[in-house]
Amino acid sequence: MKLSSYVCGKWYEGTSQGVETFNAVTGEAVCHVSSEGINFADVVRFGREVGGKALREMTFHDRALALKNMAKALMADKEKFYEISAQTGATRADGWVDIEGGLGTVFSYASLATRELPNDTVLVEGETETLSKNGSFLGRHILTSKPGVSVHINAFNFPIWGMLEKIAPSLIAGVPVIVKPATPSAYLSEAMVRDIVDGGYFPAGAIQIICGSVGDLLEHLNEQDVVTFTGSASTGRKLRTHPNIIENSIPFTMEADSLNAAILGKSVSEDDPEFDLFLREISKEMTIKAGQKCTAIRRVIVPREKVKAVIDGLSTKLDKIAMGDASQEGVRMGALISRDQVRDVAEQVARLTQECEIVHGGSDDFEVIGADKNKGAFYPKTVLYCDRPFEKTLVHEVEAFGPVTTVMPYDELDDAIDIAKLGKGSLVASVYSYDNVETKKLVTSAAAWHGRMLILNRDCAKESTGHGSPLMPLVHGGPGRAGGGEELGG
Template sequence: MQEIKSYICGEWKSGEGVETELFNAITGEKIGGVSSKGFDFDAVLKYGRTTGGKKLRKMTFHERGRMLKALALYLLKNKKKYYEISAWTGATKSDSWVDIEGGIGNLFANSSLRRQFPNLPYYVDGEAAPLSKNGTFIGHHIMVPKEGVAVHINAFNFPVWGMLEKIAVNLMAGVPAVVKPSSVTSYLTQAVVEDIIASKILPEGALQLVLGSARELINYVKPSDVVSFTGSASTGLKLKSNPVITQNNVPFNLEADSLNAIVLGQKATPDTPEFKIFVKEIVREMTSKAGQKCTAIRRIFVPEQYVDEVQAAVSDRLAKTIIGDPSEEGVRMGSLASIDQVKEVREKVEALAESQNIVFGDMNDFEVTGADKEKGAFFSPILFRNDAPFEKTDVHSIEAFGPVSTIMPYKTMDDAIELCKMGKGSLVSTIVTPDDKEAREYVVGAASMHGRILVLNEECAKESTGHGSPLPLLTHGGPGRAGGGEEMGGKRGIMHYLQRTALQGHPSTITEITQVYQQGAKGNVLEEHPFKKYFEELNVGDQLITEAREITADDIDQFAALSGDNFYAHKRDTNFEGTMFDEQVAHGYFLMSATAGLFVDSYDMNPVLLNYGIDNLRFTKPVYAGAKMHVRFTCKELIPNDVTEKEDDPKTKIKRGIVKWMVEMLDEDPEEPLVGFATILTMVKLKNQ
């Protein structure tokens, strides 16, 4: 029997004895055992906070993002080994692809989010809030990494994805992790962690792995820690109710298995492509991972006139699904994760059978290819039919966590929405319809009780990732029974591991803290034009005050002729009575163009490679002929820019950064000089090539 060790406090360690024995789900052969008896969990968490946390918090978001990218590339090189081990869990190759490469994909996705964060260890959230009449007192928000540990207690069904989708987020935020996978499939998680530690890509202490029981681990968490749990609602509730969690107000994210539903729209008649898409989606979700997904379809709602057709079509496809050893040719569904899981699913199927009828499948009589049905954890797909879902309600509360689902009729879309809500909160539901108005009706009615809704039709089906696929840039979680939690979600997910703090002070002080120039702050007026400086030579607050330019009526006429913008307010002969203007007014876009003419230094080659955008352009008051306008041009923010090299293209190899410039258009009015403002983005060359 193989000893499967934990990685804690900087070393691989075994617990005392064996708490849980692990078995190959296909052959029934013993793999090894795990234990955490004798572990000092207080020391484990302290090690993460001190050793791992301190190092991660010193890194910027951009450094953390590049770290995740390097880790993703490293794990991809080793994926063949993970596929081989994944087969022991009963997973087919396509099941393993979702788990392994889907998990690695989360590392890539979160790595790319670095571009939405500053090159700082902390995040500047939102815009400044004016708090005083004269602008000398403003407010802002920053978000800093929590000085604790992310404790992840994961389910058995996705031993790789479940870990990587979570740690990608907390590592990006600058918070270390302690991962506690389900013992049943922890040997696969351990194989991946072993490679992560060997790579030395993560700082020491950034990732620890606890195998075996971790009941005592929760007793040592602090207010600075974050706990996330994926698994059964009952276990999650017990953990969430732990006095240490409640008394210390430790953030606890619960993602529980839910009774997810799919709805066939009334316009998706049997002769439409959507009907076939609906049937295919059901069968895929029943058989993928042998139905062992928190997002799997458990309830199928169909217009009452199409129930027979759906039942026949789903049964026909299920009958063609070959169950067995995933390494055998033609096998499309593997086993459950363990014999214990078979017993649990069987009990739930028997409970459901008391109030509804099995129309496909037999728990005792089914064929298995390439394996011994008695030794492996195999289970037949089971399709129920419930013709009275408002009266026979066990289906809305009992979940068989396997290849089990129930077909039910509905009369109106309001009924379908109500039936979906009877699941008391779900991670996901799907509406399949060719009619966008029907889709809108369902989404608006059902969204309050769902964390995600897939709207599926012929136009998106080929590229759709499917009902059961949470995506790293979208939130994953759901209300009620689904746990009331939220994870992933791109930038939103990272913020779960950051502490938001409100700041108040002078604009110059807030500029220094945020490293983003705030209006009203003192600028560093340069003698040399800022466009002559390389990226490394620029500082936030570097400023240019331009000379003034008079805006003439001829300017306005010529811009109207050149642009074709002959809006009445830009014409001299307009009768302005009853309008918002006193006389001919300058075009806003002419003012922006004139502004560029004032601040652009174009006489010699300089480090500015290109201007590629304008953000937040606003015009605050009309400018009439005769007004004199000048520009205050200030370095607002400096952002590194990764170079993506293309073969045989030297232009892409130029090292550069992004500079955001605050552009303030000002006139001679001492009381209210601001005419307009914008943020200009330039790409600036690095001196060190």
Template sequence: MNIQNYVAGQWVSGTGEEFLATDAITGEAIGTVSSAGIDYAEVLEYGRRTGGPALRKMTFQERGRMLKALALHLMKHKDKFYEVSFRTGATKVDSWIDIEGGIGNLFANASLRRQFPDLPYYVDGEAAGLSRNGTFIGHHIMVPKRGVAVHINAFNFPVWGMLEKIAVNLMAGVPAVVKPSEYTSYLTEVVVREIIASKILPEGSLQLITGLGRGILDDVQLGDTVTFTGSAATGKKLQASPQILERGVTFNLEADSLNASVLGEAAAPGTPEFDLFVKEVTREITVKAGQKCTAVRRILVPENYIEDVQAAVSKRLASTTMGDPRKEGVRMGSLATKLQVERVMAAVDKMKASMDMVYGGTDQQAEIIGSDYEKGAFMAPILFRNNKPLEVMEAHNIEAFGPVSTIMPYKNLEEAVEIANLGKGSLVSSIVTADDKEAREYVVNAAPMHGRILVLNEKSAKESTGHGSPMPLLTHGGPGRAGGGEEMGGKRGILHYLQRTAIQGHPDTITEITQVYQPGSTRPEADKHVFRKHFEELTVGETVYTAKHTVTVTDIVNFANVSGDNFYAHMDETSLEGTIFEGRVAHGYFILSKAAGLFVEAKKGPVLLNYGIDEARFTKPVYPGTTIGVKFTVKEKIDQEKRSEDDVAKGIVKFNVEVYDDTDETVAIATILTMVKKIDQSM
């Protein structure tokens, strides 16, 4: 059986055999893997020429709906992914993290469409005034890069590693070429086959290289983005390649790191937090058999608790059952390959030269359920102890990428930070404590050297995602040894695949480009009230100029009675000395309420509801006797999908509410959010 590549719209086998994929549990052959003979220049050009234009034609709303549809489709087929995942040595829990965690990234990024405009590109920030009379302004837009994203992923998460990356670039409108590790690419291939068969993604949006991928970066060019997940040494070598440096190719490195978990001084033995700490670090040693870039490699505990922690962690490790993940009761599977076992043991040999091995080792092999050490890539957990963490550096320099960790003492929290930072940059650190002040001190001082910090205590434990779980809406990466890169991060991650460009011109021009009304642009009067128009009929910039109202003392008193807001500036003229007010002033919320009374069209029409106010500001005091009016302008339109066949077809319309006085100065400004019915109910 050949593990195939998907390139230029076809499933193809490479020439020869670059690697023989084997079952990590039984040692049985799965299939030959090769990408030899593939024309990578054509692969990259196919993505740029075919996938890129198709994705760039789609708006963020359409891309988001595409990701949601893909996530729902993959969830229907997850059982077949689990069956293959077991062959990588993963338990059901391990596979859940990889498979459903990866699909969760699709869902999370799909939901981000609500933070983007109904355009193929993004409007960034606010306009900047560049002239005295307002006829020349500046803004920023961010457009999809005109290249491909090349994702070179590690062996440990063959599904999550792909989906967490492509979810971001696809949402941005950029196609991808994915090269998972050849060791576990047979699982990635199964998932990609299902993606391609679904026809949910435009052709050219996703290509797959299952083999070694030698030469895949030779033809990258300006506009392309390369991401690498794996060892820091390999990542830095790729990052320094001439084609990356000389062609201005964006490179993101997410490297394995020596992550540290700290037991707070307040978390003494017998406290819930002590028990949580022991459970958490043990889980991080055994989940995925320790093959996680975020796993706890260094366990930092107050020196007077070290014996208790060592005994408790060892006890939990001893109760962890290893073997075939499909067998009942197995809680820890194997490493991905026997080669990985060799590499981990080589690192262990270096570490044991300077540190005590206090649990595990080759002379304490655990029982294997449903297999054995000869057939599978099994390795029992190992726990080291470093009594002099500020002097013995091996635990801070050597990473054994498996079920191996080192326990070490600290004297005070300041020293704990110092020890944690000896890892020279990590993806994640954590502290377990019930003392929020202790947590604050650790987080603030350790943050410069860690990409993410988890604070765990009894209050958050039930819902905490744990030390080792990066989340789609938060950044994943870290400084120094961890690579200095940044992935996911919600909206931030999508922006990495967009080119920010400053634009300058007349407000009318900038309004047309951004499709968002810009202050100072022309506001043609609507031919009929905008609340009488359906979503498709509304045009950005068209404006209703309302009737006017003169504010009275009676208005102020009545609003105070209704709202209960009797703030002195509204109700007590004798208390205004030393304030900015010249007399009693109308409530800002009365001004907005009265504005609504002026701009709302009362009769039933296409407007279904008003569901919020954004960016409300009161810019000038309004005193009794002041006459106010409203300029009510279509600011922005965002399409919205139907949730079901019976749902009303509608879109979101943002209206700019500008309240002005009899001197034509703005006294209040806000954006209201409405749902507006469409004419075409089939959309």
């Protein structure tokens, strides 16, 4: 099977065989992905002249209603997407975050637009500014739709949520989108776009999808277009420095994988609820999506005297989480996206072991339920220990994008803050403490290096969505290594 792109109002199969993708659980071929033969100049022109023109004639409320109707129909057909999602190695819980989480984000944006934006095509912002003594010379700020396209280059780990959380605000703003899903999981994104197109919720040209390489797409953009990217920091830097993006000052929003931290307060004892919350959150972040999350906890920062208790407790929790085919009873952790990703994670773990020791997992001796670990894309839950995090710096530079985390000790609270800063910018850090003075110091001192800081303790744990959950009303992004961009945020 060859995956199609939807461009210029029609479905198009690439002229070459392209890249073969595989079922992450069984290793069987799923489809070939190619965009060979697409005229990307025409794609951009169609978005601007056909999709953009029609979208700008709709009001904010019109666009919000179209999004709401779209999300309702897709939610009613969600089981189809769960079935396809399983091929990416996702468990039901993983799929829920991606599919229903993505559609929930669309509903939230649609409601917010209806509630807070006018039933108009222009948004008046702020109060009238008096610019003269007698008040006859005034100023107002207004926001209008860009007459360009919004190019969305997405990551493989959330083929639905990552697409929808960018589509929703773009379409509400009256800007047509060109979606470029990551190749390994493009078949899931394509399936949803196909239903969106068939539903006719938006005018032609409002949504296009390119499955495969973007070719020379970026060369056809201008100052009225925007580009958003989610993925690795290295790829993001290459795209951000594309000559045309620099020459035309094209807005570029980047949300990159980062070395997110979880910090255990010095005041926390092993008997405190916060200690168990700490262990539960780390094990959850290691095993949801098999650790393939841009917000996953990569660095575990703990008081030196509690290192052994943390490693032992974390190992016990991880041992209880069965890995394998998610359709099998009891399986709570699925596969990585591909065998290539398994090799990449193994290579990064090997790099980390130059300065860290493996204290749990990390070998080929692990059990997989209902699948062949030599055919599927499985990697063991792995915990490393870095005894001197100020001297051994690979842990602050190398990310194994899978079920891998590293424990590091600190002596004083200031040390914990300094260790967190060594990640050079992260999407999120979480603090576990019931001591308000300690919590305040950790948050206020480390906040500038993190896009979001989560405080988790016995009082808020029941309602908290946890360390790794970006939420629509809050900004999602982070400084430095995390890309310096902002997504979500209402």
